Amino acid sequence: MPKLTKTRFAPSPTGIMHIGNLRSALYEYLIARSEGGKFLLRIEDTDRERYVEGAVSAIYRTLETCGLFHDEGPDIGGPNGPYVQSERLRFYRQYAEELVRSGHAYPCFCTVERLSGLREGEEGEFSGYDRRCRGIDPAEAARRVEAGEPHVIRQKMPLDGETTFTDAVYGTITVQNKELEDQILLKTDGYPTYNFANVIDDHLMEVTHVVRGSEYLSSTPKYCILYDALGWEKPAFVHLPLIVGEDGKKLSKRHGSTSFGDLLKDGYLPEAIINMIAFLGWAPGDDTREIFSLAELEKIFSVKGINKAPAVFSYSKLDWMNEQYIRGLSHDVWREMIRKIADPLFGDRPYEADMLARVLQPRVTKLGDIGEMIRFLTERLPYDRELFSNKRAKLDASLALDILRDLQPKLESLPDWTEESLPALLERTCEETGRKKGQVMGSLRVALAAQQVTPGGATETAVILGRSESLARLEKALAFLNG
RNA sequence: GGCCCCAUGGUCAAGUGGUCAAGACGCCGCCCUCUCAAGGCGGAAUCAGGAGUUCAACUCUCCUUGGGGUCACCA
Numbered sequence: 001m002p003k004l005t006k007t008r009f010a011p012s013p014t015g016i017m018h019i020g021n022l023r024s025a026l027y028e029y030l031i032a033r034s035e036g037g038k039f040l041l042r043i044e045d046t047d048r049e050r051y052v053e054g055a056v057s058a059i060y061r062t063l064e065t066c067g068l069f070h071d072e073g074p075d076i077g078g079p080n081g082p083y084v085q086s087e088r089l090r091f092y093r094q095y096a097e098e099l100v101r102s103g104h105a106y107p108c109f110c111t112v113e114r115l116s117g118l119r120e121g122e123e124g125e126f127s128g129y130d131r132r133c134r135g136i137d138p139a140e141a142a143r144r145v146e147a148g149e150p151h152v153i154r155q156k157m158p159l160d161g162e163t164t165f166t167d168a169v170y171g172t173i174t175v176q177n178k179e180l181e182d183q184i185l186l187k188t189d190g191y192p193t194y195n196f197a198n199v200i201d202d203h204l205m206e207v208t209h210v211v212r213g214s215e216y217l218s219s220t221p222k223y224c225i226l227y228d229a230l231g232w233e234k235p236a237f238v239h240l241p242l243i244v245g246e247d248g249k250k251l252s253k254r255h256g257s258t259s260f261g262d263l264l265k266d267g268y269l270p271e272a273i274i275n276m277i278a279f280l281g282w283a284p285g286d287d288t289r290e291i292f293s294l295a296e297l298e299k300i301f302s303v304k305g306i307n308k309a310p311a312v313f314s315y316s317k318l319d320w321m322n323e324q325y326i327r328g329l330s331h332d333v334w335r336e337m338i339r340k341i342a343d344p345l346f347g348d349r350p351y352e353a354d355m356l357a358r359v360l361q362p363r364v365t366k367l368g369d370i371g372e373m374i375r376f377l378t379e380r381l382p383y384d385r386e387l388f389s390n391k392r393a394k395l396d397a398s399l400a401l402d403i404l405r406d407l408q409p410k411l412e413s414l415p416d417w418t419e420e421s422l423p424a425l426l427e428r429t430c431e432e433t434g435r436k437k438g439q440v441m442g443s444l445r446v447a448l449a450a451q452q453v454t455p456g457g458a459t460e461t462a463v464i465l466g467r468s469e470s471l472a473r474l475e476k477a478l479a480f481l482n483g
Numbered sequence: 484g485g486c487c488c489c490a491u492g493g494u495c496a497a498g499u500g501g502u503c504a505a506g507a508c509g510c511c512g513c514c515c516u517c518u519c520a521a522g523g524c525g526g527a528a529u530c531a532g533g534a535g536u537u538c539a540a541c542u543c544u545c546c547u548u549g550g551g552g553u554c555a556c557c558a
Contacts, residue, residue: 012558047557112556119555128554152556170488179486179554187556194558218487218553241489241551248550276495279507283496288506290495307489307496310551314494317508327521362521393517426517441517453519 005037006208009063009070010198012044013055016259017062019313020213020243020251023277027240028211029068030278030301037208041073042201043084046191062260065270067294072205080205085197092192095200095230096153096185100138104229105185107141107151108133128181129154153186155196155226163221168238169306170214175221183222195219199226202235211238215250238303241281242310251313258313267367272322280311291324319365326364334361341370345378355419355463359456373455377464380473381450383480388446393438400443401481403435407444408474417467422459447477 007028011021032039041063045051060075072078082088099105110133118130133141134156145151158177166172185196192200202210217239227234243251251258263273271293278297279290282305292300326334335357342356356374364370375381388400407429414425430440445458448470454461462470 010558014558044558050557108556115556173487175487181554184556189556191556193556198558213552214488215552216558221487239488244551246494250552279495281495283506285497288497290507309489311496312494314508317495320508323521359520363519390518395517436517438517443517445517449518451518455519457517457519459517 003206003208005032005035006040006206007032007037007211008040008042008202008205008207009068010042010044010201011059012047012050012194013059014047014050014052015055016261017058018251018259019263019277022062022066022260022273023243023280024211024213024240025063025068026066026274026277027238027282027301027306028209029070030297031209031211031238031303033298034301038071039068040078040080040205040207041070041075041083042205043074044194044197045084045086046194046197048189048191058261065264066260066274067270083205085192085201088197088201089190089192091200091204092186092197093190096192096196099155099185099229100153102229103138103156104226105153105155106134106136106138107145108154108182108184109136109144109149109151131182134182150188152184152188154182155185155222155229157182157222157225163224165220165224165234165237167217167220168209168236168303169241170217170239170308173217173220175218177221177225180222180225183219195222196226199223199230203227203230203232207235209236209238211240214239214242238306241307243277243280243313244310245313248310248312250310263318265368267369268318268322269325269367272318272325275325276318276321280313281307283307291321291328322366323364327362329361331357331361337367338370341367342374342378345371345374347378349378349469350466351377352464352466355456355460359460359464363455376449376451376454377461380476383450383477385481387450387452388443388481390438390442393436393442395439395442397481399439400446401478403433403440403443404447404474404478404481406433407440408471408478411474412471417462417470419459419463422462426458444474448473450477 009025009028011017011025029039031037041059043056043059063070070076072080072083074081074083077083096105100107108129110129115129133154157180161177162174163177163180164172164174183195184193186192201207220237220239224234245251245258260273264270274294275290275292278292278301282301284300285305287300329337335353338357338360339353342351342353356377360370360373364373385397388397389395410425410429414421426440426444427437429435430437433440441458445454445461446452448458448461448465450473456464465473
């Protein structure tokens with residue numbers, strides 16, 4: 001009777017969603033889905049000082065954009081709510097009191113001033129709280145608490161022995177109990193610390209797999225002791241390798257440029273971002289493919305494929321992934337994306353969106369690049385004689401002038417301006433004049449674009465611009481070359 | 484610094500005692516080609532070092548080195 005797998009994403013609303021957060025959410029989601037289990041969302045808002053307005057809605061928005069739908073959460077409810085920690089204070093207080101009663105925790109009356117002094121005093125040697133209040137007689141402590149003296153509740157760690165737990169990724173880990181600090185469970189303001197709220201909620205919400213970044217690996221023994229003190233069964237621990245930046249340092253909110261929102265703004269598709277981070281620290285093993293939809297990942301994901309070493313986030317790989325997704329878009333969807341970006345740039349001037357989309361699809365890396373890529377279409381750039389020279393085609397400005405002079409009347413009298421008629425005319429011209437395609441097509445392309453490198457060729461450019469703008473540009477090019 | 488974790492090309496990685504050590508990104512070259520892409524083909528590039536164990540180590544053990552994480556009334 002294996003228990004139904006249940007994972008949770010438990011972000012704190014203290015800032016933007018960065019890649020590390022999203023990766024945790026993704027793996028938590030995938031572990032649940034791959035085992036037919038549940039995925040829940042819990043908001044950990046126990047830090048009232050770092051709370052950021054709007055952070056919660058950003059969390060919802062991000063999960064939805066990525067398709068990581070949860071089965072339980074503050075917005076949709078569930079059997080083990082509430083799903084916001086600030087609404088669960090009574091639970092934390094209840095269990096904290098129980099722990100004090102059973103001798104696994106104690107009130108501490110030390111001031112923050114004393115604690116910071118403690119930290120400065122014993123450099124390196126003794127780390128953490130010196131356990132001064134641990135020795136206070138319980139009855140005496142209870143009296144002081146009763147009298148309203150400010151205090152926190154601390155966990156009473158075993159002074160000797162060792163604690164061992166098994167992580168699904170990192171294996172068996174053992175630490176000496178004397179290394180463990182008497183950590184704070186309940187703060188002076190009555191709010192729990194993450195360390196405490198997590199254990200309580202994961203148990204109460206029946207979370208079976210605690211999935212989180214490996215930065216929590218070293219505090220996991222403390223949680224284990226807490227589970228034991230409460231007499232609760234421990235969940236499976238799945239610690240994820242960190243995602244680090246090019247500098248090898250943990251990717252954090254401070255890195256700034258690595259938030260999900262920023263990547264979207266740059267023009268990366270959510271699907272590509274998801275695919276990318278799925279492969280940071282995980283690989284399918286038996287499949288060399290790397291492009292997987294979320295639905296496919298749900299089927300093949302396995303904790304067995306999770307690596308231990310930190311993974312460097314590579315933008316060039318993300319670029320490639322994004323290109324793959326863009327190329328895989330249906331023409332209609334892609335054309336509408338292009339429209340949204342190009343319409344405002346072209347303004348009143350007409351353009352052939354269909355052709356523009358076709359030309360751009362194999363060339364765009366990220367949506368944010370498009371504006372610059374099509375600037376030569378949305379505005380007329382100045383000419384330069386050098387633009388017309390091409391060594392390979394044996395083309396130079398004066399030859400281009402001859403070619404364009406010959407082409408102008410032919411183009412003007414072309415009955416229709418299409419992707420069939422234009423190349424037909426140009427090829428005919430090549431045959432008649434004995435000139436190479438590179439010379440004829442190249443000349444026209446540069447005349448229309450006023451730019452040496454363009455996405456698409458002469459006919460594509462002409463079609464996108466339309467007859468009137470194309471002929472106007474040709475006129476300008478001739479005037480320039482003549483002058 | 485104490486404690487914990489990690490270590491295959493520049494990056495992501497497959498591998499689990501016997502392989503010519505997959506694949507992908509990036510890079511280089513060739514083909515295609517009106518430019519640039521896309522596409523096709525090919526190439527360079529990796530088991531951090533040292534001791535063991537073994538007939539045999541990328542695979543197991545230990546040490547060294549390197550990297551990371553953590554030591555808050557933050558999560």
